[in-house]
Amino acid sequence: MEQIVTGEQMKALDVYTIEQMQMPSLVLMERAGLQVFWSMQKEGLPLSKVLVLCGSGNNGADGVVIARLLTLGGYQTDVCILGKPEHFTKEMEKQIEIGRNYGISFVKTFCVHEYTTIVDALFGVGLSREIKGTYRETIESLEHFQGKIVAVDIPSGIHAGTGAVLGCAVRADLTVTFGYKKAGLCLYPGAAYAGKLISADVGILMPPSFGSGLFACTREELKTLVRKPDGNKGSFGKVFLVAGSREIFGAAYLSGQAVLRSGAGMLKIATPKENREMFACFPEAMLAVYDEETALEELVRENLDWADVIGIGPGIGISHLSERLLELLLKLVKKPLVIDADGLRLLKGKEALLRACKGPVILTPHLGEFAALTGISIARWKENPIEITEKTAEELGVILVCKDARTLISSKEGKTCINLCGNDGMATAGSGDVLTGLILGLLAQGLLPFQAACTGVYLHARAGDLAASKKGRAAMLAGDLIDAAGEILKEL
């Protein structure tokens, strides 16, 4: 997993590196400036005339370093400092002094259209409030700029912890961020403002005791999934999935297919009797059919003994039978349980039962389901997604997968993973059912619950990117994600 930090955490790491490690802040800044300068060259930005816009803090000081490096490199460069001298940090004062000695061009006014590239060094992780006045006018004047924009550390206006736009923000083509990716660059809308994101090492050191539990999913996670040459279908895990209803067969089919495609050994689907004929097209799945006459407790107990992991929800509908099945699972299960879709809708009012559940529980709501379950509106979640997801996971005592364009996975212990892959082609009916199946399949193969949730989300998103490259984002179907997930696993 890749470490992600908030703005406050990044500032704490700066302080630690400077004060404890005794690394001079001007050295860190020089490295930061060099990284931006090199990236601008490497990415082939048009550098015939560059404007560097600087604030009064250390982000602005980085900007002055970049202007000096550009000038020394022979690129025509102007610097405009918007911040007031009384607010300059001591590093900013020093960089201006050095810049003057090197003869860089400071301007008081400018016309953006004269430039081919603009460097945004107005605000970095120190942005603390809504942007107003001259800063706002300047940022808004960049909206019609025809050249390229490079953001230093983070686009000015984006909150480093939440990705929110504080009044207005710079829309960059390239962002070079220092040390670690900031959460605000990983979450929307911030992610959309960053353009291409490059993480650059500038020498920031993280102490072993550092308390951030924020990560991004990476390819490494998939490597924990190893096939055993002497394994059998029992050792690759047995999944019991309560899915489908009289009206909805597809959700059960998609989840079930994803379970087996991810490598699980055996699958049994509990579904209403009317679905029996439909499952003729899915001979790999065993069936446990039920109706009004079925002794549900017996059915559940029998299958809980048999299975290694349990899922409930895809397409089960809202009925007294599906509600009873959910209650029985919550009361009796001692193994990992994944609850999705209608299972989440039925969970409302059963929070006490959920908290008392003896097995580890993974909930996989999209934001509508999350809002219905918790009473927290989608708009409120979007204001502070990490904090709200973590708090809800802790309160409910579950692993919570909040599905969105940037899905968040939080454990009740306060560890959170952000998924950075995937695309809008995945916003297609049945896509979530596939994710449920993948997580169940990974659990069945022995991944620990939080690991299975993060790896499942990552695999699903990578499959989404592969499916989009083959079929296109508009045309891809949930079923394509299943085949693509198989191909991703094959590459390992």
Ligand SMILES: NC(=O)C1=CN([C@@H]2O[C@H](COP(=O)(O)OP(=O)(O)OC[C@H]3O[C@@H](n4cnc5c(N)ncnc54)[C@H](OP(=O)(O)O)[C@@H]3O)[C@@H](O)[C@H]2O)[C@@H](O)CC1
């Ligand atoms: N430490 C190091 O050595 C290294 C740091 N590095 C760089 O430093 C950056 C962080 O620097 P920073 O902490 O100085 O904050 P920065 O983002 O420049 O802004 C703070 C200034 O903006 C002001 N301000 C805030 N909001 C405002 C608003 N809405 N409207 C108007 N003003 C507003 C705020 O005012 P105040 O809130 O104090 O009144 C203050 O004056 C980091 O992102 C990286 O680029 C790298 O070089 C690596 C080494």
Ligand SMILES: Nc1ncnc2c1ncn2[C@@H]1O[C@H](COP(=O)(O)OP(=O)(O)O)[C@@H](O)[C@H]1O
């Ligand atoms: N714009 C997007 N970018 C990346 N992933 C997305 C986007 N929109 C949706 N997804 C993903 O697609 C899946 C949709 O799940 P869900 O809404 O439960 O679908 P369904 O209920 O139709 O099965 C989630 O995993 C979500 O993270």
Ligand SMILES: [K+]
């Ligand atoms: K910036």
